[in-house]
Amino acid sequence: MKRTTKSLLLAMGFSLAGASGAWAQQDPTGDGVWTLQEAVEYANVNNLQVRRTKLSRGLSETDLKQARFSRLPSINGSSSYNFNYGTYVDPTTSDLRSEQSQTNNFQLSASVPLFMGFQQINSIKQNELELQAVEQEVLSAQNDITIQIVTSYLNILFANELIKIAQQTRELTKQQLERTRILFEAGSVAENSVLDLESQLAADELELINAENQREISRLALMQLLNLPASQEFQIEIPQIPEPDQDPVLLSGDQVYDVAVQTLPAIKAADLRILSAAKALDVARGAYYPRLSMFGSLNTFYSSARDFRFPVTGPLQETPIGFLDSEGTVPFVVYSPSTSFRREPYEYFDQLKDGVGKGFGFSLQVPIFNGFQVRSNVQRAKLQQQDAQINADIARNNLRQTIEQAYVDAVAAQRRYAAAKEQLRAAEKNYSNAQLRLNAGVINTVDFNIIANTFRAAQSNLSQAKYEYTFKLKVLDFYQGNDISF
Numbered sequence: 001m002k003r004t005t006k007s008l009l010l011a012m013g014f015s016l017a018g019a020s021g022a023w024a025q026q027d028p029t030g031d032g033v034w035t036l037q038e039a040v041e042y043a044n045v046n047n048l049q050v051r052r053t054k055l056s057r058g059l060s061e062t063d064l065k066q067a068r069f070s071r072l073p074s075i076n077g078s079s080s081y082n083f084n085y086g087t088y089v090d091p092t093t094s095d096l097r098s099e100q101s102q103t104n105n106f107q108l109s110a111s112v113p114l115f116m117g118f119q120q121i122n123s124i125k126q127n128e129l130e131l132q133a134v135e136q137e138v139l140s141a142q143n144d145i146t147i148q149i150v151t152s153y154l155n156i157l158f159a160n161e162l163i164k165i166a167q168q169t170r171e172l173t174k175q176q177l178e179r180t181r182i183l184f185e186a187g188s189v190a191e192n193s194v195l196d197l198e199s200q201l202a203a204d205e206l207e208l209i210n211a212e213n214q215r216e217i218s219r220l221a222l223m224q225l226l227n228l229p230a231s232q233e234f235q236i237e238i239p240q241i242p243e244p245d246q247d248p249v250l251l252s253g254d255q256v257y258d259v260a261v262q263t264l265p266a267i268k269a270a271d272l273r274i275l276s277a278a279k280a281l282d283v284a285r286g287a288y289y290p291r292l293s294m295f296g297s298l299n300t301f302y303s304s305a306r307d308f309r310f311p312v313t314g315p316l317q318e319t320p321i322g323f324l325d326s327e328g329t330v331p332f333v334v335y336s337p338s339t340s341f342r343r344e345p346y347e348y349f350d351q352l353k354d355g356v357g358k359g360f361g362f363s364l365q366v367p368i369f370n371g372f373q374v375r376s377n378v379q380r381a382k383l384q385q386q387d388a389q390i391n392a393d394i395a396r397n398n399l400r401q402t403i404e405q406a407y408v409d410a411v412a413a414q415r416r417y418a419a420a421k422e423q424l425r426a427a428e429k430n431y432s433n434a435q436l437r438l439n440a441g442v443i444n445t446v447d448f449n450i451i452a453n454t455f456r457a458a459q460s461n462l463s464q465a466k467y468e469y470t471f472k473l474k475v476l477d478f479y480q481g482n483d484i485s486f
Contacts, residue, residue, distance in 0.1 A: 032233040037485040039149050039226060039236070044142040046227045053134075053141040060134040064127040071120050073112040080105055092303040092355055101305035106352070108298040111363075117289030118282065126279035133272035139265035143478070145225065150474050150484060152222035156236055158467040159215035165459045166208035173201045173452075179439055188441055196445035200452070207456075244417040244469040251480070253407035257400050260479035264399060270392035277385035284381040287374040288367065296360035302351045308344040399479075406475040413469035420462040427451075427458040 034042075044050055087098045091105055113120065177197040183189045223234055261267055320331045367374065434451040437443045474484050 033235045033237055035237045035485065036150065036153050036239070039153065039222065040146050040484070043145045043149055043226050047145050047225060048227055050138070050141050050145055053138045057131070057134045057138055060127070060131040064124070064131050067120070067124045067127045070123070071113065073110050075108070075110045077106070077108045079107070090303050090305060091301045092306050092351065097305055099305060101303060103304070104302040104348075106300050109295065110297075111293050111295040113291070113293045114362075115290070115292040117286030117291065119286035122279050122282040122286060126276050126283060129272050129276035129279060133269045133276060136265040136269035136272065140269060143265060146484070147475065147478065148225055149222065150478075151471065152218055152225060153236060154467050154471050154474075155218035156215060156222065157238065157241065158463060159211055159218055160238065161463040161467070162211040162460065163208065163215060165456065165463065166204065166211045169452075169456055170201065170204040170208055173197060173204050176435060176438065176448075177201055180445070183439070183441070193438075193445040196449060200445075200449050241466065241470055244414045244466060251476070253404045256407065256476050256479050257403045259481065260399060260403060261396060263481050264479065266395055267392070267399065270388075270395040273388045274385070274392055277381070277388040281378065281381040281385055284374070284377040287377065290367070291363075291365040293363045294360065295363060297358070299357050300352045300355045302348055302355070306346045306351060308346055403476070403479055406472045406479075410469055410472035410476060413465050413472060417462065417465035417469060420458065420465050424455075424458040424462050427455040431455040 082103045084097075084099075084101045084103060087096065088101075089095070090097050090101075091103055177194070180189060180193050180197050184191060184194050219234065219236075220230055222236070223230060223232070228234060324332050430451055431454075434443060434448050438445065438448045478484050
């Protein structure tokens with residue numbers, strides 16, 4: 001029976017994702033008892049894998065905003081303050097000077113793209129598709145957690161059933177041991193009959209402990225999926241599980257697949273990735289086109305060497321320029337005022353105001369040859385598009401296989417349940433007769449234990465078929481978009 005229990009717990013569904021035991025909030029109801037629906041809703045918010053996927057959505061939203069902002073003008077400002085020694089070019093006058101001075105300049109430049117080969121538009125569309133794909137992947141991550149929650153939840157329920165069976169078996173063995181001891185004391189049976197039942201009772205105790213341990217392991221796995229500490233009070237609600245022969249499978253695997261392929265977020269995400277890859281190809285091809293942009297600038301300067309010079313008129317000065325007579329004895333004199341310059345400082349803010357320069361223009365870039373870089377990017381984008389298509393085909397194929405397997409397993413479990421039910425009925429009747437024969441001394445304890453173990457195995461087989469069928473049915477309900485609560 002131990003191998004049967006372990007096989008079911010390993011075979012029931014998908015492998016449990018590892019989750020960190022970080023501290024989380026208390027359960028929604030506050031009573032420590034969780035329903036399946038409460039566990040699913042809580043995990044969709046607090047599971048670390050789901051939370052990590054939601055961060056990817058935030059990154060995609062940021063990428064989309066940036067793609068939209070790329071169409072806005074780019075504006076940049078700069079400034080520098082220089083200390084000049086020796087020969088330098090004065091930025092305010094373009095004169096070559098050789099003196100100590102200080103210069104300061106400010107510049108504001110702006111550019112706006114006018115045509116970029118449709119790359120910006122296609123990049124925006126690509127990021128919109130990427131965001132939609134990530135949103136579907138968030139839902140897909142929540143779906144994966146939901147399946148894992150259902151698996152762990154049913155594992156706990158199955159372990160509870162095994163505990164009940166082990167407790168009943170232990171009590172029956174105790175009762176049979178007490179009766180056998182009375183018979184031994186009366187001399188009706190040999191001592192080995194008592195010893196055999198004592199050994200069986202010890203085996204029943206071990207089976208009970210194994211079942212309780214398995215329940216704790218399953219409970220811990222569910223708590224880790226919920227991101228709850230192991231020290232927290234945690235119990236699950238015990239629902240009524242319908243008998244497999246009372247709830248037959250109504251839809252075939254193909255019918256379930258037809259519904260799931262239209263609604264499952266993982267399939268939608270894969271299809272959106274194909275569309276996104278197509279837009280990425282358009283972005284890569286846009287590099288073949290010329291690029292046209294408009295730019296403008298605004299600048300001003302200051303120089304400490306620059307000043308104002310004002311002419312100052314002095315007294316008349318005699319300047320001989322020739323002679324009035326041919327002998328050169330009478331000079332010809334011109335009287336002109338003397339001129340000098342008065343220097344006044346050119347104030348800082350006045351220079352900045354008076355030295356403002358403006359300009360704008362257009363820039364055209366025509367790609368001619370860039371080492372086949374654009375061509376390589378286009379080829380790479382085509383391969384990524386093909387990869388996205390293959391991933392979508394793989395997702396559909398995996399979905400079909402999962403549903404087909406779940407359907408076949410559900411039908412097989414339903415049939416096994418019917419067979420196990422008949423087996424249990426016969427084993428229970430044989431066990432009751434064996435008890436009577438053991439009490440009458442007709443059979444020995446070895447034969448009785450064989451019959452008892454057959455009865456226990458029949459009980460375990462029935463529970464195994466029941467919960468395996470329930471899980472597969474929940475998987476089918478999940479892919480149809482139906483409620484998975486009990």
